[in-house]
Amino acid sequence: MSKETFMPIRYSFPFLVISVWFFVALFAGSLPLHSDAMMLDRILFPPEGSAWLGYDDLGRSIAERLVLGARTSFLVAIFVVSISFIMGTTVGVMAAWFGGWWDKVTVLVIDIFIAFPGILLAIALSGLMGPGIMNAVVALSVVGWVGFARLARAQTLTIKHREHVLAAQALGTGTAHIAVCHILPVIMAPLIIEATFAIAGTVIAEASLSFLGLGVQPPDPSWGSMIRDGARFMLVAPHMVLAPGMTILLVVLSINLLGDTLRDKMDVRSKAKN
Amino acid sequence: MLNYLGSRLFTALLVVIGVMTIVFMLIHVVPGDPVEVMLGESARAADREALRETLGLNLPLSVQWINYVNGLLHLDLGTSLHTKRPVVNILSERIPATSLLAGTSILIALIIALPLGVLAAVRKGSIWDKVAMTFSMLGVAIPNFWMGPLLILIFSLWLGWFPVSGKDQFLSLVLPAVTLGTALAAILSRMIRASLLEVLDEDYIRAANARGLMPSSVIWKHALKNAALPVVTILGMQLGALLAGAVITETVFSWPGIGQLTIEAIQKRDYPVVQSCVLLISLCYVFVNLLTDLAYAYLDPRVSLNE
Numbered sequence: 001m002s003k004e005t006f007m008p009i010r011y012s013f014p015f016l017v018i019s020v021w022f023f024v025a026l027f028a029g030s031l032p033l034h035s036d037a038m039m040l041d042r043i044l045f046p047p048e049g050s051a052w053l054g055y056d057d058l059g060r061s062i063a064e065r066l067v068l069g070a071r072t073s074f075l076v077a078i079f080v081v082s083i084s085f086i087m088g089t090t091v092g093v094m095a096a097w098f099g100g101w102w103d104k105v106t107v108l109v110i111d112i113f114i115a116f117p118g119i120l121l122a123i124a125l126s127g128l129m130g131p132g133i134m135n136a137v138v139a140l141s142v143v144g145w146v147g148f149a150r151l152a153r154a155q156t157l158t159i160k161h162r163e164h165v166l167a168a169q170a171l172g173t174g175t176a177h178i179a180v181c182h183i184l185p186v187i188m189a190p191l192i193i194e195a196t197f198a199i200a201g202t203v204i205a206e207a208s209l210s211f212l213g214l215g216v217q218p219p220d221p222s223w224g225s226m227i228r229d230g231a232r233f234m235l236v237a238p239h240m241v242l243a244p245g246m247t248i249l250l251v252v253l254s255i256n257l258l259g260d261t262l263r264d265k266m267d268v269r270s271k272a273k274n
Numbered sequence: 275m276l277n278y279l280g281s282r283l284f285t286a287l288l289v290v291i292g293v294m295t296i297v298f299m300l301i302h303v304v305p306g307d308p309v310e311v312m313l314g315e316s317a318r319a320a321d322r323e324a325l326r327e328t329l330g331l332n333l334p335l336s337v338q339w340i341n342y343v344n345g346l347l348h349l350d351l352g353t354s355l356h357t358k359r360p361v362v363n364i365l366s367e368r369i370p371a372t373s374l375l376a377g378t379s380i381l382i383a384l385i386i387a388l389p390l391g392v393l394a395a396v397r398k399g400s401i402w403d404k405v406a407m408t409f410s411m412l413g414v415a416i417p418n419f420w421m422g423p424l425l426i427l428i429f430s431l432w433l434g435w436f437p438v439s440g441k442d443q444f445l446s447l448v449l450p451a452v453t454l455g456t457a458l459a460a461i462l463s464r465m466i467r468a469s470l471l472e473v474l475d476e477d478y479i480r481a482a483n484a485r486g487l488m489p490s491s492v493i494w495k496h497a498l499k500n501a502a503l504p505v506v507t508i509l510g511m512q513l514g515a516l517l518a519g520a521v522i523t524e525t526v527f528s529w530p531g532i533g534q535l536t537i538e539a540i541q542k543r544d545y546p547v548v549q550s551c552v553l554l555i556s557l558c559y560v561f562v563n564l565l566t567d568l569a570y571a572y573l574d575p576r577v578s579l580n581e
Contacts, residue, residue: 108289115560116293117513117559124549124552211417241420248420252414
């Protein structure tokens with residue numbers, strides 16, 4: 001029983017931030033940006049008219065680097081979450097569907113991967129494979145599929161014995177067809193919500209790896225590496241840390257708010273109880 | 275109960291073996307030849323062979339695995355490639371710092387989250403609830419590696435209250451612990467609120483209220499005790515986020531713990547140390563979760579009946 005109140009901020013603000021992030025990431029390549037151009041007379045300059053977020057320690061425009069950083073975080077998030085979504089859902093649905101030993105082994109593997117707290121395994125993997133954006137994507141996907149697998153398995157278990165699935169089985173429909181046409185559509189809503197929060201998590205994870213020097217390599221900008229570079233000049237140029245941090249905060253906050261809204265709209269909790 | 279205990283311990287054992295195996299495999303994900311990466315391309319063939327033999331990389335994979343697990347059972351984690359010291363010694367020097375940081379962070383998180391979560395649940399929909407949930411939203415969205423520099427900027431550089439980094443004095447602990455603690459408090463206050471709201475709907479709360487007990491006594495003695503069980507489980511699970519966050523926070527504040535050691539070892543390509551750090555943090559996490567699960571089963575008789 002939610003009140004039908006009009007909450008413009010709660011819906012429009014996240015939508016606006018995410019749209020800006022999306023379009024900036026999409027068109028960053030075709031914008032006339034010179035994120036690597038160094039203005040040696042402007043090193044560590046605070047915000048001013050022509051560069052409204054100031055310059056960094058090499059005299060590069062922070063606003064332009066934020067734009068390219070947006071592309072990095074967006075691409076990494078989309079790739080990692082897509083790979084994790086597909087891998088995790090496939091594994092989870094298969095485990096629940098076939099059951100038996102297959103399920104037991106899958107659950108054990110999931111438990112083992114969950115035993116590595118947070119992005120620790122991703123840090124170790126990308127550290128050992130060598131820094132770089134591709135390795136970061138691989139490392140984050142290796143960690144990311146687990147959440148989807150667990151959720152897809154639990155959801156599939158609850159609907160496996162529903163009438164429409166049993167009917168399809170009785171009609172002799174193939175397993176793949178049942179999975180794609182009769183199970184996936186029913187369990188899609190919680191998976192999409194999980195994906196929303198996973199995007200927020202991946203944005204932070206990518207920035208964390210880049211902050212540790214394990215993600216994007218210089219001179220390519222990432223929000224995380226911008227904070228790392230800025231931390232050294234905090235006393236003279238606090239804007240170097242404040243701008244990228246604020247950007248991460250806004251994007252992650254917006255995605256989480258959007259996820260909450262989606263969860264309320266799709267009413268997942270009451271569905272899971274059935 | 276015994277059944278549950280047995281199956282839970284058995285799963286934990288399998289997970290530990292799995293974690294060991296993945297950590298063991300980490301050195302094999304190094305692209306190309308790990309020995310070449312460690313020594314550089316200009317190294318002589320004899321040096322490479324010597325290192326390969328020291329690491330045991332010339333043996334078949336299965337023998338390497340058995341040797342590795344056998345070493346772990348005897349607390350032999352190998353030798354650091356960089357300092358040539360046993361990894362066990364290096365780790366044991368770093369453990370107290372991380373334990374101190376993690377313990378203080380949990381304390382700070384509880385001090386913030388407990389009143390906030392209770393207040394938000396009891397006064398649901400009020401301004402307190404909104405403040406608490408906004409805090410929670412912000413706390414989840416602010417990454418450790420930004421919170422840390424922000425705190426340094428405000429409290430070390432501008433106000434001069436706390437040292438910027440290191441672990442030379444007691445006050446050095448405050449900023450990293452607050453960084454980690456607030457992140458945990460954000461999640462915890464949300465969980466306490468949700469868990470308490472669920473309990474507040476129960477009949478025994480209505481009965482306690484009907485008997486005319488003081489509202490504060492109903493909340494603290496009747497509701498919170500029952501709401502505490504899921505919260506403790508979540509706290510155990512969140513310890514993972516805390517430990518992973520410690521890797522970043524220790525790097526930000528140059529706090530000489532396991533986390534900082536992990537990053538240093540990655541930068542120096544000191545593989546045995548990286549492996550051991552990851553293994554130690556993960557096993558610690560597995561162990562805590564096993565303990566919370568067992569404690570839960572002991573305190574709540576309904577759990578053991580399911581198995």
